[in-house]
Amino acid sequence: MAIPPPPGPQQPEGPYPPPGTPPYPQAPHPQGPFPQGPYPQGPYQQGPYQQSPYAGPYQPWGQGYSPYNRPVPFNGLAIAALVLGVLCFLPAVGLVLGIAALVQIKRRGERGKGMAVAGIVLSSVGVVLLALMVATGGARDFWEGFKDGAGGSGDSAFSLEVGECFDTPSGSLKGLAVDVDKVPCSGGHDAEVFADFEMSEADYPGDDALADEADRRCSVLRNTYAMDSWAVPENVGVYSFTPTSQSWLRGDREVSCLFGDADETGGLTGSLRKDRLTLDSDQYSYLSSAAAIDNALAAMPDAEYIDDDLPGYKEWADQVSKTLAGEADGLPAHRFAPGAAKPVAALAKDLERSAKEWVKAADAQDADTFSAHYEKALKLIDPRKAVTTRKALGLATTPPEDHGGGGTGSGGEDGAGIEV
Structure with a gap:
């Protein structure tokens, strides 16, 4: 609210007329029931829309800007839901955030409904894919592959070459093998690879059928690697690494034939290789x-x-x-x-x-x-x-x-x- 200055000689100088004076010359009014001429001026209080005594012919700009001109913000949960949905990372979290974002947007009048809906859709797809991976064992394979890549300390059980020796983390050649540690054959070790071959079947033959075929072929191939059968200790047995049903789907067909301790009470020492590469x-x-x-x-x-x-x-x-x-x-x-x-x-x-x-x-x-x-x-x-x-x-x-x-x-x- 603007307060007019007191009357007297202290009126501010300037090009503008004193308060109460019309800014422009008044045209004569036609005669009527109301008194002719300008309305009487007096020191009455100005209204909120009345011109300031220091104002020019236009309303001056105030400091800053009106809060009603500020744009409506985006909802933060909607943005997070969209990001998680696109990345397929923690899809369940993205789904929950998308639903919560829709509730907040409706209550607060914020923007981002489209992003929230997109996040819900993409996260829902991610949840379905995750459920399928768990049901088929794909999640386990992914995690094992991730651990192999992140660890970098072991060698894949199926990247072994003929003539290499290794130790297993558990010390056993039975059960599921993910990684092994290659060691020199001159010292102690759990097993030695003496042959490998590829299975030709298009469909996975089943665990038992695959194991039987591996036993049959490895038993024959052992004599091409350890030609001097008299030099093979009595405690040596034949083992094999075979593909799993999950690795078969990724194209794995390799079978590795191994020498190992038949009783698993100890290990092997020295190489058993006696073939064209080592014999005279x-x-x-x-x-x-x-x-x-x-x-x-x-x-x-x-x-x-x-x-x-x-x-x-x-x-x-x-x-x-x-x-x-x-x-x-x-x-x-x-x-x-x-x-x-x-x-x-x-x-x-x-x-x-x-x-x-x-x-x-x-x-x-x-x-x-x-x-x-x-x-x-x-x-x-x-x-x-x-x-x-x-x-x-x-x-x-x-x-x-x-x-x-x-x-x-x-x-x-x-x-x-x-x-x-």
């Missing part, structure tokens, strides 16, 4: 011949007794005779070192004589005749006959327990693993 030419030639004979003997028919499948046993004997004859010719063809040449030649003679007994077994007309020649054939390739040759070649000289030599006339035991 004489050792490799001899062990290749021995492996061929072992494989032929291991193909014995499944029937427990010869009487149960005499034709099958005769066919098997024929294949063994051919293998032995071929190795009897092949061993002398390789030029062995002078110290090993003579023992190898004697061994070749035994292979030749054993092959002839297998031929007679293949021609047998009854189980008794078959058994008689079968026993003579096995004695000629008794593992103990190979000790001298092995010593000359620098190979292990103690036959494993399952290479005791000989068989039974009943056919109750097979000749698998009998080595020259």
Whole structure:
């Protein structure tokens, strides 16, 4: 409220007329029931819209601006809900914030309804996806992958290479394996990788079927890595790392074959690798011949007794005779070192004589005749006959327990693993 100055000579000077004086000349009013001329002026109180005594012809601007010109703010919860919805991070929180934002916007008259709705929609999608990941195990795989990437201290169980050795965090080769620690094979370790292969099936075959296939193929592949089976300790067993149903969906088809402690009461020391990369030419030639004979003997028919499948046993004997004859010719063809040449030649003679007994077994007309020649054939390739040759070649000289030599006339035991 403006208060007019007191009357007197102290009126402010300036280009504006004193209060009460019309700013512009007054035009004559027509005569009427009201008095002519200007209204009487007096020191009455000015209203809120009356001109200030110091005002010009226009209303002066005040300080600042009217609060009614300030824009309506955005709701903070709506912004947060939209951000969480877009990032798909904590979708449940984004959903709750979006709903709370709509309530506040309606009560406060704030802006951001569209952002709140968008946050609710995106967060709802995130909640659904999260539920599906939990139901299918995808969340666990994601977390395990995150831990692997964040930790960086271990190696993936499926990034192992043939010939590498490692320790497991638990010390066990059973159960689910996520990461392992690679260690030198020269020292103690839990396992050694001796082979790997890829599964070709498009659909996951199931845990049991996959484990059976891994056992079958790893049992064969072990002999290509540890060719000197006599050098493999009795406590060594064969294990495998196989894909899980979740990793299969991501394209994982690799199976790793491992040597480990069969009793899991200790570990392994030193590498078991005896193959072309670690053997000299004489050792490799001899062990290749021995492996061929072992494989032929291991193909014995499944029937427990010869009487149960005499034709099958005769066919098997024929294949063994051919293998032995071929190795009897092949061993002398390789030029062995002078110290090993003579023992190898004697061994070749035994292979030749054993092959002839297998031929007679293949021609047998009854189980008794078959058994008689079968026993003579096995004695000629008794593992103990190979000790001298092995010593000359620098190979292990103690036959494993399952290479005791000989068989039974009943056919109750097979000749698998009998080595020259």
